[in-house]
Amino acid sequence: MMDLTQKQWVKHAVMHPFEGFEDMRWKKSGSLKIAFLIVLLFFFATIAYGRLYGFQFYVSYDKTFNIIPYIVQSIVLFATWVVGNWAVCTLLDGEGSMKNICIYSAYALIPYIAQIYINVILSHFLIRDEYIFMQAVQIIGIGWSVILIFSAIKAVHQYSFGKTVFAILLTIVAMLIMLFLLVLLLSLIQQVYVFFYSIYTELSYRMRV
């Protein structure tokens, strides 16, 4: 039973929201390579969402293209989710390893990512009055992904329903703490940089005199 290739496992997990991840765990399946590919596609989807939308739906106030926000919105977000979930669930007797959390979460994101690509394409064919179709696609994609993420976390850690909810909430808190620390670190580094730079300029002025 269940002699599926890695590609077939992706399809199985996405198409069976309640049992798919349990089956995957049972068969110890899932590929890190595919997970990374999905995250990469997520990154491209974020850019496409911000940049390649049909102009009738396009709301842009920025004059320049800056890649950093897109990286933060996709790759960094996913990484903090994985690390945060691992950190929380290790303490909550979760059975999942970091690798498995990464793989399962990435698989669970597929409907969400697909929804973005579909909407980017649709936005070039529809007008504003027909936005409802895009909205439908969006809601289905997001809802599906939420269910998948829930069942992925439930399966990977072998949790009960209530504990999964609790773990996800704690994970979100952990993500916020991590992002806060990250911002703090960046601004501190900047301060240190400015400090050393001012020492350098001060010295360079004195040298000349």
Place this chain on the structure above:
Amino acid sequence: MSLVFTGVLLGGAMTSIAASADEPYDVYNYDRWGEAIPSQAGYIADRAVSGNDLGVGHFSSPADIFRDHNDIFYIVDSGNNRVVAVDSEFEKVVKVYDEFTMPDGSKTTLSNPKGIYVSEQNDLIYIADNENSRVLICDYDANVVQEITKPTSEVFDQKRTFLPQRVVADKAGNVYVVLGNITTGAAMFNPEGEFMGFYGANRVEPTAEIVGNYIMNLFTSEEKKARQARNVPSGITSFDIDGDFVFTCTSSTTQTTDTVKKLNAAGNNIFSGLTLSFGDFTPMYDTTQNKVMQPQICDIDIADDGNINCLDFTTGRVFQYDEDCNLLFIAGTIAKQVGGFDQVSALESMGNNLYVLDQQKNTVTVFVETSFGKIVHEATSLYNAGYYEEALDPWYEVLKRDGNYRRAYIGVASALLNAGDYEGAMKYAELADTPAIYNKAFEGYRMDFLKENFTTIIVVAVIAIAALVVLSKQLKKRRLAKEAARNAEIDKISKEKEEE
């Protein structure tokens, strides 16, 4: 995208040449993101006229200027307690009003007059005689017809003084008076001079402080409340009347709502539902004076073509808006040269000229429209009247001269959309960054595309579906065959095992 960039570069290069020619300031306008960018000048300062040039001696802190329906300019020369009437060319004085004859034959003079209005309907001059606490209504020969003084009505707080700053009268002869110390709007008088009430009060801006105070007040005692600073809006500073609408402006460094209002006869603000900003978007920080140059619109004037001219006291700039409050031009600055001001006090327009009164320099500066300004005005008025296609050529001309002028792109996109050139409209809507117009143009474009290629699309779709059906059947067959083969093999192996 590259088109936009070349537009930016060209526009920048062109304006730097044009701007350095005349004005003592850099001409600018705002782009789609609200950032100041170099632009072509719509107005240039032609000359500055002083009282001496007119042969009536220097003005002293002139407070108001008004042009009547005969194109006579009335300058309220506050410091000299007189009103000087000048012809439309600003060449010679028509009359100096310094002494008035009362109905009983006695003579009276003005004391620090602040505002003036001349009614087209009854040919009467209305003068806000500030320190005499009255509004004088007289004819062209300085015979006083009527005098409006402090109302005795209970509605008017008798503890307050009556200090008229500005005055206008509507078609029916009702008189509106801006009072210096009243924040509840302009005092309104009927043609007989009876007090009718207040008109067009400003709203209090719901800032965090005021909301906080409101919540605090729910718990504080009456005595404490009485000692608190009251939340009152700034009073109206000046106004102008255009047809049935009164436009008011409020000069305040703190208030940002209701700085410019368009009031109908009932006193309701037509602009209240719109998010509008008058004056500079991002107030400049002046390092030499250590203050933020917060705009203070101290006078407003409605031009003959409906454009709204606002005078900013802080920066000495005239901001011209079209009737829909889209910024057209910015002219003037704080400077010593012609075209710059020390302390602006009032603004008037005639045809395509602007007249700005400076109460420190004691001059009237005449701004004339440039050829660029002329084209923009033509295009704007055609566009606002709905003649999109007629406005197309002027808009193209505007773009030739200033590739940064965003409204021109909107104008061209609208015109092309109306004419049915959807592809062109889409291109210009994208350049103008207006998804709404793009949306309409795209709808038309898609319709046309479908109409033209309907047969092709259907044929392709039918073939594709047929191919898919055939292909999936084939695949299914192959898969079944494979499975059957595998099952047969498994059966074979298991049989062999059993045999063993």
